[in-house]
Amino acid sequence: MKYIVFTSATLGAILLYLLSNASANTAASGEYYTLLVALNIALAVFLIVLIGVQLFGLYRKIRARVVGSRFTLRLLATFVLMAIIPGLIVYLVSVNFLTRSIESWFNVKVEAALEGGLNLGRTALDIMLADVKEKGESMATSLAFQPANTHFSMLNDLREKSGIQEAALLTVQGRILAVSSSDSTSFLPELPSVAQLRQARQRIYSSIEPIGKKGLYLRVLAPVNVQDLTGEVRILQLLQPVPKSLATTAEAVQDVYQDYQQLSYSRTSLREVFALTLTLVMMLAMLTAVAIAFVLSRRLSAPLTVLAEGTKAIASGDYSTMLPAHGKDELGVLVQSFNSMTQQLGDATKAADRNRARVEAARGYLETILAHLSSGVLALNERGELRTFNQAASNILGINLESYVGLTLDKITVKQTRLESFLNAIAAHTEQDDAQAATQKDEIQTQIELASAQGKQILTLRGTRLPDGGYVAVFDDATTMIQAQRDAAWGEVARRLAHEIKNPLTPIQLSAERMAHKLHSKLDDTDAEMLKRSTQTIVNQVHAMKTMVNEFSEYARSPTPQLERLDLNKLISEVVSLYDLLGTQANGSKIKLDLEKRDCSIKGDGTMLRQVLHNLLQNAQDALTTHAAPKIIVKTEVVNDMLVLSVEDNGAGFPTEMMPHAFEPYMTTKSHGTGLGLAIVKKIIEEHKGSIKIENITGDNLNIKASDLKKSGAVVTISIPLVK
DSSP states (O other): OHHHHHHHHHHHHHHHHHHHHHHHTHHHHHHHHHHHHHHHHHHHHHHHHHHHHHHHHHHHHHHTTOTTHHHHHHHHHHHHHHHHHHHHHHHHHHHHHHHHHHHHHTOHHHHHHHHHHHHHHHHHHHHHHHHHHHHHHHHHHHHHTSOGGGHHHHHHHHHHHHTOSEEEEEETTOOEEEEEESOTTOOSOOOOOHHHHHHHHHSOEEEEEEETTTEEEEEEEEEEEOSSSTTOEEEEEEEEEOOHHHHHHHHHHHHHHHHHHHHHHTHHHHHHHHHHHHHHHHHHHHHHHHHHHHHHHHHHHHHHHHHHHHHHHHHTTOOOOOOOOOOSSHHHHHHHHHHHHHHHHHHHHHHHHHHHHHHHHHHHHHHHHHHTOSSEEEEEOTTSBEEEEOHHHHHHHTSOGGGGTTOBHHHHHHHOGGGHHHHHHHHHHHHHHHHHHHHTOOOOOEEEEEEETTEEEEEEEEEEEOTTSOEEEEEEEOHHHHHHHHHHHHHHHHHHHHHHHHHHHHHHHHHHHHHHHHHTTTSOHHHHHHHHHHHHHHHHHHHHHHHHHHHHHHHHHOOOOOOEEEEHHHHHHHHHHHTTTTSOOTTSOEEEEEOOSSOOEEEEOHHHHHHHHHHHHHHHHHHTTTOSSOEEEEEEEEETTEEEEEEEEOSOOOOGGGGGGTTSTTOOSSSSSOSOHHHHHHHHHHHTTOEEEEEEOOGGGSSSOGGGSOSOOEEEEEEEEBOO
């Protein structure tokens, strides 16, 4: 495109030059002036089409949101305004000046001055011609009264006396009779024409005419009537040159006057020609400037367009883009700097990606470790806000910590008052950790008790300060471990109690019975009756102590379960059938079964699990002895590969103070029994790799209608793994 534009501009300059020359000399170039005008108009039309094509292409780029198209348009508008505004001003001023100048050429005073100069020249020539004519008449008269043979010598004298340059005596036919000239280079005189000779026969003839290359001359032809020749007439010719300065001035004045008259007649057409020429010049210049403005704007915007595209690529994350070079000017340096910056960004991005990959790998490694830790982990930032945690922390605390990320410990305490002691302990740990950093003391571990639905929850807390000013707290749920320690202690107590108490019970019973047997016959009836009652009391109490010792022995002995595939639903049905499948028991309670329809096979010891069911059902019945409408619900369901067994009743529930110690030995609310039932159940379930929990519930949570029950009750839930 740029070659077409510059070729058109060059052709336009040539045509305008020819057109300006043709306009300056329309008389000499009128035959090709019209052709030049047509060629210039054709070139203007071509430039208009070219500009239209370029504008349409730019419009399509703007519609397509091509990068740099709008900047190209702004540059084009700037260049066009810079070209058109001064051009229009010059054009308007030129047209006005040209019109006024042409009108000033035809001023009346100028025309009068030209006519006066022309008349002045003519008058001077007429005076000179009249003088020569007078001299010719005088010389012709003198020659007429002299003999013909003296004319030659007399002609020379008369010429010299009169100051004429050349004199010749001719016949009427133009034959030369005598010649006299002051110009030695002239051999023959300039003869007059036949018409001039014919006129000279009758009267004297005079004229001003140019002769060859000699210049302007005054010619006078005078008839000479010779007296000695009968009727013969001779012609005297006088030639006198006009002074060269006067001839040149006269000719110039005459030429100027003729040109002036010609211009005066073509004044309107001349004004139109100049206006047309000036308009074509302006049009071609403006159109060429606009076409060149397109080329320049594209050339100037090309580096910026490339830079914009490169910037867009970088914004999208592509740092491999390298821009082509654009010379050694400032824009070229800018492109080179951009390429250098892009390369550095690419290298920095690759390094950042590598570092990010390392950080992500380290973070994933850390998260994997934290996710598989049984200990809870809480990380705080330097402002004391929760930054991150692991799943074990949420499980131990029993809340979803995701919604508390970014909150300080005091704000979390406001929302979770149950965790107040735990969060205060963490705050105290941070202060202790600062003190340890100053005194280099060993790490401090704290034990905290929290209230929970199952009772008290015991946590062990330890922590340390992070390098960035934050703090990490690590805690464990020690409730199970402490409970296990308690269970082990109770087992040891039961074992020793059984060993220490059971041995003397039989001798005591035997001694009492022997004493009663030996002394019964030796005592009177009253004493014998008293001895019998006392002996019976000893025997009964020994029997009660044996029963208690046997239960403690059973609790402490903990036999190894014989695990085999077992359908728990079938076992439940068998046990409940012993309590009357019709649902009516001795105390009036009704047992409702809601068993899972799917296979509920587990690995378990039937004898031990049967003991568990008897214990739970018996406890439920004992809790409903005074209830007006006793109900017991036995339900099984499958939850996440676990078989969940729940035994619900609508009794008074467990006392709040008993909840934390429900599975400890000798913990009961009944007037009879040792309180080992739930402790033994818990041991059996744990030996089956399951879990057990107790809850107090309201009527809204029961599996029976609230209208049939009081809004209270208890539920014991057991979870045992299914057989895969």
